[in-house]
Amino acid sequence: MTTATKPRQPVLKTPLPGPKSADIIARDKQHLSTSYMRPYPFVPDHGEGVWLTDVDGNTMLDFFAGIAVSTTGHAHPHVVQAVQKQIEKFTHVCLTDYPQEITTSLAERLVKHVEKPGEKWRVFFSNSGAEAVEAAVKLARNHTGRQHIISTMGSFHGRTYGAITLTGSKTKYKRGFGPLLPAVSHVPYPNPFRPPLGSTPETCGQAVLEHIESLFVGILPADEVAAIIVEPMQGEGGYIVPPADFLPGLRKLCDKHGILLIFDEVQAGMGRTGKMFSFQHFDVQPDIITSAKGIASGMPLGALLAKESVMTWPVGSHGSTYGGNPVAAAASHATLDLLEGKVKHDGCGESLMHNAAEVGEYIMAELKKMGQDFPFIGDVRGKGLFIGIEFVKPDGSPDGALRDRASMDMFEKGLLNLDCGEAVIRISPPLILTKEEAATGLEMMRRTFEAMK
Ligand SMILES: Cc1ncc(COP(=O)(O)O)c(C=O)c1O
Structure with a gap:
């Protein structure tokens, strides 16, 4: 028998960045290449599945997978x-x-x-x-x-x-x-x-x-x-x-x-x-x-x-x-x-590729519905877990400034995300993302969109 559990949520123990992160960010600024960008003050310590925890113990939901890299999530036991x-x-x-x-x-x-x-x-x-x-x-x-x-x-x-x-x-x-x-x-x-x-x-x-x-x-x-x-x-x-x-x-x-x-x-x-x-x-x-x-x-x-x-x-x-x-x-x-699908991942059906198609379709459908409530969402597009949300001004032109604010707001709520194009937020999570985890991220996005109204 399975008991219903409350879906896992981000845990923010400190303001971002916390003290340990702030120290590393300052040292990073001193010693690493001046070409590195540092838009989001998050210093990872360890990960598990679609969750990443920073050196101060803040746990975030990962909707960008290190720019579409962490296919199997963080520290997948089979990969490890x-x-x-x-x-x-x-x-x-x-x-x-x-x-x-x-x-x-x-x-x-x-x-x-x-x-x-x-x-x-x-x-x-x-x-x-x-x-x-x-x-x-x-x-x-x-x-x-x-x-x-x-x-x-x-x-x-x-x-x-x-x-x-x-x-x-x-x-x-x-x-x-x-x-x-x-x-x-x-x-x-x-x-x-x-x-x-x-x-x-x-x-x-x-x-x-x-x-x-x-x-x-x-x-x-x-x-x-x-x-x-x-x-x-x-x-x-x-x-x-x-x-x-x-x-x-x-x-x-x-x-x-x-x-x-x-x-x-x-x-x-x-x-x-x-x-x-x-x-x-x-x-x-x-x-x-x-x-x-x-x-x-x-x-x-x-x-x-x-x-x-x-x-x-x-x-x-x-x-x-x-x-x-x-x-x-x-x-x-x-x-x-x-x-x-030669090796199965719990909760992801026959294969991660299949899961990407299914969960991606769910996210796209939900975002398109949300788009009707928020006129600054000009376009929701993509395939599988390769999804873009384009922000527009009332005249339909790209709204990069609003996108930047939305991206940072999502981050501050505990959702790791990344921009692309002129005014787009990309959703490229690990392919092990379940519908429940996707719903958690979507709810955080909705709260951000409400705040942008
Ligand atoms: C389509 C495409 N080609 C090539 C690259 C370069 O890959 P790398 O950063 O591993 O050199 C990227 C990186 O973002 C990419 O998105």
Whole structure:
């Protein structure tokens, strides 16, 4: 027999930051890089599931998962055990020079999620998303013998030189760092809520495709373009889902001109949207996929997946000392066990991927209902546990200031969250979030929205 228990709530024992946190924040400010942002005064000490406790004993509900990373929540016993087991065996040899079973089997497992009949894929492992993106650009250039890369406005691809050049979200990432990578162009992203190029929500995908074709007529020779890189669902740019015809149309355009299609799945991938990769919501297959973040529940790991016919760079031309580290690979196996449902997580049905779809649908429906009471909620969008809430002014323009106030208010109530885009709060919790925990977070959000009225 089960007894009904009151759902767990955040516990705020001190004002934020508490004394121990304040001391660490002051020391952090003294000694760490001036480039780090510190918008939320929270210093984690330990976590359990979707809950994080700071060094002063304040416990918060985690609705951002370290930017869509902590797929399995904090300190998941299955992941902890896998990491401990591997670390006792060996921590490092170097995948560039020696194969290791744990990484071989991880590659075999990952490609199973993308291979179609008659099509073989291969994997290169890195430590981060940016490194996977760098590898994708190098591979695309090396394979095609072409130089130019087309990316999208609003995108985020990482902080290394190649990745930052492709990034199209904020000028502060680029200011003072040039010259960047040559031969990179940006085109609009088809955002149905703010359709570019004078289009409508229905026609924005086609409008962007026509825009690219127009570049090929007057500005950029198509036969000099190595690849188009795109986030199948845009993350940092505002948690945007493109119209259904956009990615298949991009595939056709790429095929017509011999251009490779790269999907950056670093943020939206690994089960977050309810499918292993977010592009799998559409009828489309890329040539190259970049993955990281949620792939190993917070252990540093990135992956470049490419069709075998594309992964033609020669022996020794690319590598990494730590990439594919066996401890990170062990965490990734454990993460996949839970995502695929090979190992069950209590209260999350057949798999975490399934849970993400179900709980995400519930949150979206509840937020859309709430949106009717609060006119400053202009849009609620997303798939699975990849959800964006856009704040608008009465004239419909983005209200970044209100978003900032709402984000901080939620934080002060005990809900860890993160902004993105111009005026969006992203909801990207661990995929183990239950409906009850989601309801707790939604209630906190409602109280914030009431306070913003
Ligand atoms: C879509 C996308 N690509 C690449 C990156 C870069 O990943 P990393 O910070 O691991 O280098 C990010 C990080 O936010 C991202 O969201």
